[in-house]
Amino acid sequence: MPNPKKKHTRSRRDLRRSHNSVIEVPQLVECPNCKSMRLPHNVCPSCGFYKDHVVVAQKAAEKEEAK
Numbered sequence: 001m002p003n004p005k006k007k008h009t010r011s012r013r014d015l016r017r018s019h020n021s022v023i024e025v026p027q028l029v030e031c032p033n034c035k036s037m038r039l040p041h042n043v044c045p046s047c048g049f050y051k052d053h054v055v056v057a058q059k060a061a062e063k064e065e066a067k
């Protein structure tokens with residue numbers, strides 16, 4: 001079994017743990033169709049657009065609001 005030869009210092013141990021607890025904020029991009037913020041490489045949750053065309057059909061009530 002591979003085993004560490006020396007005990008790591010408190011400083012080194014705590015530095016490692018400090019990086020494991022960092023919470024990443026998801027990056028957001030603007031939708032080219034409705035200008036709302038969405039996750040990159042994901043279908044827009046508000047208009048259902050992805051790569052310049054509708055991928056997910058909207059609900060009837062939301063379509064009437066757009067007209």
Ligand SMILES: [Zn+2]
Nearest residue numbers: 031034044047
């Ligand atoms: Zn959109």
